[in-house]
Amino acid sequence: MIFKYLIKNKKILLPILAIVSLIAGIFLSLYSSVIFQEGNPWPQIKGITQLTFGKSDIVKLSDSDNRYLTKSQGGPMTIEAFMKDRGYEYTDQMGSGYFYKSSDKTIVLTRRQYSRFYTIWTIAENNNNSSINLWTTITNDQGITFQYPKELLAKYVSVTGWPPVITIENGTYSCKTTPQEVSSISDITSQRMVDNRIYCINVKNESAAGSVYSSYTYTAARNNELVKVSFTLQYPNCNNYDEEQRKACTSEREAFDIDSTVDRIVQTVK
Structure with a gap:
């Protein structure tokens, strides 16, 4: 009913659309560097939605096989539990790199902030065992x-x-x-x-x-x-x-x- 009413009353609809567009433009102008820091923002937006409304504390980003998203608060503990469930134990941290080791290989996780509230984790196999070397x-x-x-x-x-x-x-x-x-x-x-x-x-x-x-x-x-x-x-x-x-x-x-x-x-x- 409201939508039909607005369509019939363009004098009301047009200002509302203008205000919404202005707010969206200001938002993109202020936060575009964060929103587009990974290029296509949709995998991150989808991941944030899953974290917000889902039951999981960590989600895989849809554009990659080795990138995951967590909330910044408690993120390291979340990723540690995630890796432990897969048979890896935390061994070391160097700068922004986190080392995890299983019985036969070492995994390196690097993290990047996606705004203040979310962290992107990239998981890579460390074939050179550089945590030791x-x-x-x-x-x-x-x-x-x-x-x-x-x-x-x-x-x-x-x-x-x-x-x-x-x-x-x-x-x-x-x-x-x-x-x-x-x-x-x-x-x-x-x-x-x-x-x-x-x-x-x-x-x-x-x-x-x-x-x-x-x-x-x-x-x-x-x-x-x-x-x-x-x-x-x-x-x-x-x-x-x-x-x-x-x-x-x-x-x-x-x-x-x-x-x-x-x-x-x-x-x-x-």
């Missing part, structure tokens, strides 16, 4: 032995101060965090929990030649001593790339997690 053991000049990854599984994040510098000091753990109201993007100290271990993290940022160089120092208490891990990463400005690379750079940056890598390094220190 990627890590190496070194003894530094102070006689400290530790393991570290020879490279990070990231295309748009580079290591410049590597391998990390490891020091062990006597002392009591404390962390004077930077108050939010006086924090500066160039020098921030924060405290974070990584796999039930507390770290005091200082980050100093410097901009140069289209990139940001971030110098990290992680401090953790262990056996009445303080273990410190220091290194520098280079983050290029994603806006300097063309549209396709910019989307890939931004997505990788949102998924990149160096905390887990540092935590594993600390656990190998002898």
